[in-house]
Amino acid sequence: MTEAFVEEILKYSAAHGSEMSQLANQVDLETIRRGLAGPAFQMGVEYEMKPLAKPVEILVGEVTKFKNPCSGRDMTVMLEDKFTKVVMQDYGLFAAKRSVPTARAYLFRREDGTRAVIDKLLQHGIAVEELTEPLTTEVESFVIDSVKKAGRPFQGHTAVTLTGKYKKETLTFPVGSILVRAAQPLGTLAAYLLEPESDDGLTAWNFLDAYLGEGRVHPIYKVKGEFGVASRRLAL
Secondary structure, X not given: OHHHHHHHHHHHHHHOHHXXXXXXXXXXXXXXXXXXXXXXXXXXXXXXEEOOOOOEEEEEEEEEEEEOOOXXXXXXXXXXXXXXXXXXXXXOEEEEEEEEEOOOEEEEOOOHHHHHHHHHHHHOOOOOEEEOOOEEEEEEXXXXXXXXXXXXXXXXXXXXXXXXXXXXXXXXXXXXOEEEEOOOOOHHHHHHHHOOOOOOOOOOOOOOHHHOOOOOEOOOEEEOOOOOOOEEEOOO
């Protein structure tokens, strides 16, 4: 079944390659325009599953017991050619319960604790810059109220969830500090990785654990307004 699903995707992509390429280019341009002029992208940080508007037919397959040739134990297997259509609610919508406005740019200091963040951004193909002159600008700082860790590891990580609040302040960032602009094709991805409350960002995946604690300030700052900066782009 998975093989047939992948095969159909490849067939569709081969038949609609030009259309898909144009659509991707259009989205890239829209992301850059939004990063330059706004409005800010509202990014979900808490999600819930919601049902489709109407019940739909779902194919429910039959199963049988089969003896595992390796262990000799009975195992349940699906009979791919036997199924029944059952009308039911399909919880196929992934909806945001709470969203936050993303930044025009993200700023953080280059230090040992953020080196892995820089590397991961570059590995994703995100445009990353370093300041060639000090920058003093108004930022939004995320002050942490609580740090919650998942009850068990997942893929070698223990997921982190933060709660907190933002405060505005004016800070100076030294030469070498890191700047990530929203006005780039992968600006939305950059926001998902860098937002403190993102449920699938670098904070959630333990890249910044050394900085986290009640009352501490998250090390990645958000720039919402206009700013001028002297910088150069980093290479992988």
